[in-house]
Amino acid sequence: MKRAYNILIGLALVAMAGSSCSCSKNNAEEKDDRPSVKASISERTVSGRAGSFEIYITSNTSWTVTSQVDWMSATPESGNGNRAVTIEYEGADEERRGNIRITAEGVPPVSISVVQTNQAFKNPISPWTMPDPYIVKDGSYYYTCKAMGNAVGVSRSNKLTEIQSTTTKVFTMPGNTSTSVWNIKDVWAPELFHIDGKWYIYYAAGRGEDGYGTQRTGVLRSRTDDPINGGWEDMGMIFTGDEEDFKKVTVGDNSTNNVDNTIYAIDMTTFELKGKRYAVWSGNRSREDGSKQDIYIATMSNPYTIDCPRVEISRADQPWENITTSNAINEGPAILVNEEAGKLFCVYSCNGSWTTNYRLGYLMLDMETGDPMNPDDWTKSTTDVFYRYDGNESGDGVNGVGHCSFTKSPDGTEDWIIYHTIRSTGGGWSDRWAFAQKVDWNEDGTPDFGEPVGWGEPVIMPSGETL
Secondary structure (H helix, E strand, C coil): CHHHHHHHHHHHHHHHHHHHHHHHHHHHHHHHCCCCEEECCCEEEECCCCEEEEEEEEECCEEEEEECCCCEEEECCEEECCEEEEEEECCCCCCEEEEEEEEECCEEEEEEEEEECCCEEECCCCCCCCCCCEEEEECCEEEEEEEECCEEEEEEECCCCCCCCCCEEEEECCCCCCCCCCCCEEEEEEEEEEECCEEEEEEEEECCCCCHHHCEEEEEEECCCCCCCCCEEEEEECCCCCCCCCCCCCECCCCCCCECCCCCEEEEEEEEECCEEEEEEEEECCCCCCCEEEEEEEEEEECCEECCCCEEEECCCCHHHCCCCCCEEEEEEEEEEECCCCEEEEEEEECCCCCCCCEEEEEEEECCCCCCCCHHHEEECCCCCECCECCCCCCCCCEEEEEEEEEECCCCCCEEEEEEEECCCCCHHHHEEEEEEEEEECCCCCEECCCCCCCCCEEECCCCCCC
16 A cells, blocks of 8 residues: 555656646746847947947847937837847037937837047057057056067057057067076066056066977066166066975076976066065966966065965866867956955956957955955956957957956046957957957946947047047
8 A cells, every 4th residue: 555655646746747847848938938129239439420330139029219319310210020220320519428219018128328429539549459458557647568579668648548659668688599598589468567666567578499388477677767768677587486495586498498496477467455565477387287377376575576486366267268178278467456345356368369269257355354365265257257259350340358457547537448359350369459448346346347349439538538
């Protein structure tokens, strides 16, 4: 009887399960049939001259597009399913704002905010290709630091949105093959900092003929408070290894591992927290294994000396960091601070920089309770936070974004991100251009980067800057 009873109970449970599955399936089907309407953008900036732009509507029902102001119109004004809609706008001398509204029966309306202004600029902000862009605001000027062949160059502008084409070479690599020289060529990603009355440049370079595996990080220091004309001195290679004996960088012979106690190190940046200075960079896990790049951190006794073994704080361990499967890469760390929320962000790039999969993620640290040297105190973003792929094989587009830096608007009220993007899908390393756009903040204190702006798309000027 007990066995028969168990069988009956089992049959009842199976029947209930089958009924439940059928009900769930029907509910899912009903949910899929519900009307929906989405727009490709939620906001747009346009110039003061008359023109037009397109939005793309994704829908499974009939919809209507209505302008809420008389200076904009939509063509077509109604439709069904997926299709592009052209928004035309009249010219204006003064800034104005309006909304485009998309409605459908049974669906909450979708609104697109449009700002029309003559105070706008267009990306790219560099007059020539510029990978790994770095811009720092100091006083009323913006200084751009860039690689120039086997040299480091600095230019100055009174505008964030205009990088000057005239760049002064402030330091040129030695350019010989002596066994005691490590920084012969391949200058990468220099960054410029004003610390305690001196300027410092962190840059990567190597021996060239031995391959990129020889890339290490060096430090330059200005002789005066003038970063362009005051002269610079080479402070040498900086320690980036695991050994406890870190006080002296040991240069080895002319081989792939040309430095005895350091490891491949690029993209170094620095920040100060609670009176202590830190260096953050991208490096290989060992001198023998150059297949992976992780983010490392170390404390500094001064701006040109690391005083402890490195600590790993991030590696490519998420699916969105490993789209370029042959290269597990975290690189290009940049520091962004939300003082009001008490949060510090290490924003980094992942996937191959030569691919259209390049994108940004971040690590977050509580500035009050967090220890930068404790990997457990850093929280990684749950997904990538900045990415775009236009898919254009030629012409002007945005295909992958990364290796950023951050600066302030002229009046200091806004945070801005400077980054590079590949112009076309086949462009690779040789076709990277510098873009700029504003960073907003979410209620929880995390950065809202929005969507990377398009090539040539008008962007409202930084606060305090005029044309």
